[in-house]
Amino acid sequence: xxxxxxxxxPVPRKAEPGPSPPAPPATEEGEGAxxxxxxxxxxxxxxxxxxxxxxxxxxxxxxxxxxxWYTPGIAAVSRAIxxxxxxxxxxxxxxxxxxxxxxxxxxxxxxNVGPEASLPVMEGKxxxxxxxxxxxxxxxxxxxxxxxxxxxxxxxxxxxxxGINLEDIASPKCFEVLETLQERLPIPVWHDDQLGxxxxxxxxxxxxxxxxxRSIGQIRTVLLGAGAANLVTARLLVTLGHDPHAIxxxxxxxxxxAERDDMDELMLRNPWKYRLALQTNGGGRxxxxxxxxxxxxxxxxxxxxxxxxxxxxxxxxxxxxxxxxALANPVPEIxxxxxxxxxxxxxxxxxxxxxxxxxxxxxxxxxxRGVLDARARSIxxxxxxxxxxxxxxxxxxxxxxxxxxxxxxxxxxxxxxxxAAVATAAVDAGVARVTRSRAEFLAxxxxxxxxxxxxxxxxxRSGLIAPMPxxxxxxxxxxx
Amino acid sequence: xxxxxxxVPAPMTATDAxxxxxxxxxxxxxxxxxxxxxxLRLKRLNEEFDPLLKVRADxxxxxxxxxxxxxxxxxALVLAAEGIGADKDRVVGIVRAHLRxxxxxxxxxxxxxLDIYLLPLxxxxxxxxxxxxxxxxALKARGAGIVTAEFPAHNEIAxxxxxxxxxRAVTLVHAKSL
Numbered sequence: 001x002x003x004x005x006x007x008x009x010p011v012p013r014k015a016e017p018g019p020s021p022p023a024p025p026a027t028e029e030g031e032g033a034x035x036x037x038x039x040x041x042x043x044x045x046x047x048x049x050x051x052x053x054x055x056x057x058x059x060x061x062x063x064x065x066x067x068x069w070y071t072p073g074i075a076a077v078s079r080a081i082x083x084x085x086x087x088x089x090x091x092x093x094x095x096x097x098x099x100x101x102x103x104x105x106x107x108x109x110x111x112n113v114g115p116e117a118s119l120p121v122m123e124g125k126x127x128x129x130x131x132x133x134x135x136x137x138x139x140x141x142x143x144x145x146x147x148x149x150x151x152x153x154x155x156x157x158x159x160x161x162x163g164i165n166l167e168d169i170a171s172p173k174c175f176e177v178l179e180t181l182q183e184r185l186p187i188p189v190w191h192d193d194q195l196g197x198x199x200x201x202x203x204x205x206x207x208x209x210x211x212x213x214r215s216i217g218q219i220r221t222v223l224l225g226a227g228a229a230n231l232v233t234a235r236l237l238v239t240l241g242h243d244p245h246a247i248x249x250x251x252x253x254x255x256x257x258a259e260r261d262d263m264d265e266l267m268l269r270n271p272w273k274y275r276l277a278l279q280t281n282g283g284g285r286x287x288x289x290x291x292x293x294x295x296x297x298x299x300x301x302x303x304x305x306x307x308x309x310x311x312x313x314x315x316x317x318x319x320x321x322x323x324x325x326a327l328a329n330p331v332p333e334i335x336x337x338x339x340x341x342x343x344x345x346x347x348x349x350x351x352x353x354x355x356x357x358x359x360x361x362x363x364x365x366x367x368x369r370g371v372l373d374a375r376a377r378s379i380x381x382x383x384x385x386x387x388x389x390x391x392x393x394x395x396x397x398x399x400x401x402x403x404x405x406x407x408x409x410x411x412x413x414x415x416x417x418x419x420a421a422v423a424t425a426a427v428d429a430g431v432a433r434v435t436r437s438r439a440e441f442l443a444x445x446x447x448x449x450x451x452x453x454x455x456x457x458x459x460x461r462s463g464l465i466a467p468m469p470x471x472x473x474x475x476x477x478x479x480x
Numbered sequence: 481x482x483x484x485x486x487x488v489p490a491p492m493t494a495t496d497a498x499x500x501x502x503x504x505x506x507x508x509x510x511x512x513x514x515x516x517x518x519x520l521r522l523k524r525l526n527e528e529f530d531p532l533l534k535v536r537a538d539x540x541x542x543x544x545x546x547x548x549x550x551x552x553x554x555x556a557l558v559l560a561a562e563g564i565g566a567d568k569d570r571v572v573g574i575v576r577a578h579l580r581x582x583x584x585x586x587x588x589x590x591x592x593x594l595d596i597y598l599l600p601l602x603x604x605x606x607x608x609x610x611x612x613x614x615x616x617x618a619l620k621a622r623g624a625g626i627v628t629a630e631f632p633a634h635n636e637i638a639x640x641x642x643x644x645x646x647x648r649a650v651t652l653v654h655a656k657s658l
Contacts, residue, residue, distance in 0.1 A: 258599070258600050258601040259599065259600075259601070261521060261524070263600045264521060264524065264525035264528065264600070265524075265525075265528055267600070267637075268525075268528050268637075269528075274600070277600070278600060278601060
């Protein structure tokens, strides 16, 4: 066994332009902070009773206006849509409304908490959709007993929505649900845990490759964790020209390869992983992570929150100047400073308190802004990759460094560009109902993505949303 | 009347072999350890379909004895699929079949395909189809007038595979644990 690393300590960094990133907190402090935040979250949830509400988007001068917005006037609008159902995108809010659908089977790192317990998370997601993307998102937690029921439920509610965001659905069920719905529905269907994470990972990796002078056709990549995100990341890498033989996936049972004795089980239960097992790991490497990593250029870890999942010793066996993404939350598979001391050239994590946060939120609001602006019928991998490439290009334009691999969430001006790239890719893919130039899509996205902040500022000034109550002091420690 | 059969099927000619990454031949006694491994993989796959197909702890010893017995039995057919090229001499697939007499029905000679298994890397490319065709031919050459295949009721992949090739359910075995 390799020796455990000493506790994580911030390392002095070279002086670099721009604000220096905050030092990584020690594990216990991090856990303490999470507990404090949790306590505060419950307090606020009980104070505000929910995070989103529906608000009319038309003037209501008097009750007489109801005759226009509702019956009898509205009957004409209904008839117009009956005659041409596509007009629902024009005459209602469908064009900008999505459902956030979950069965609550894999919520955050909590596991299968059920649909009711998923609701606070879905409300939060809806808030992010609105605030970051200008998208109206409705939480729809559903109780289902099989993937088929989930598919059927989404098919039945789809007429009211311009897009579907699947959220927190366990793997591999999520693959079947996403693929089937993408085939059947005339609106884009997205599963963030697959596509959002994979797209932001790919974006970061593209820049990491450039920083270290590599090209995707020549690298060897190890993916630790074979869940939803990494299975899609592997697929996207191959689409981008990565030699599938030069990819190795590693899960709890070690390197995924075609000779493993769980292959038949995978064939039945997880055909997506099975297919990758057949495609990847050329040369037939067997063994553990350490065996896979020897000589590898890139490690993309999306496994379990355990800072010792990847040791410095195995990192040292990688190629020179390796790239390591340790994306488990809230604790990465290796602390960034440990990775850097072991010779890693570029480190990314899933956390905002370290440099290079690989974050779904960099992708999903802009992807939906883009597909909704183009009124796309679907999302394919090319559209996903357009988002990843644009995100990478934006960081590139600001000056790539080992600590600025991706735009941060603060670089809000980036997102409309990603949305415009997505909308344009939808047009190029022939799935858009609306065709505009890229510049027009950009202007539309800029307007629609900046509106929520203006709205919330105005509401804040009005006093209609109560200011946050002070947090109650910690109760004194109870007697044993 | 049961036709006299030879314990060793006629070797397959090159023209029978399509462009598949395997070479099919009668199994030999030195194949037994590899064949046992493949047979156990198949039984563990069957386990996925039904809790009543739970693999016994001593399955390996049983498989070894069974295959050894089959190799000496003129009514048994055991074929080994070898890899080609770098994988030459490596056994990557197994076919096991028996000739049975049907006491009440005609045709009276039945070739029963009991086990077909191929390692995942060698699947697709029409290899399964090739294995089945060769097995059916070998059984026919030994006098079978009907060919049957046994597999778990819930194995939809096998149901589809055989269904596409003209097989249909004739006898059902229903089980209940006691």
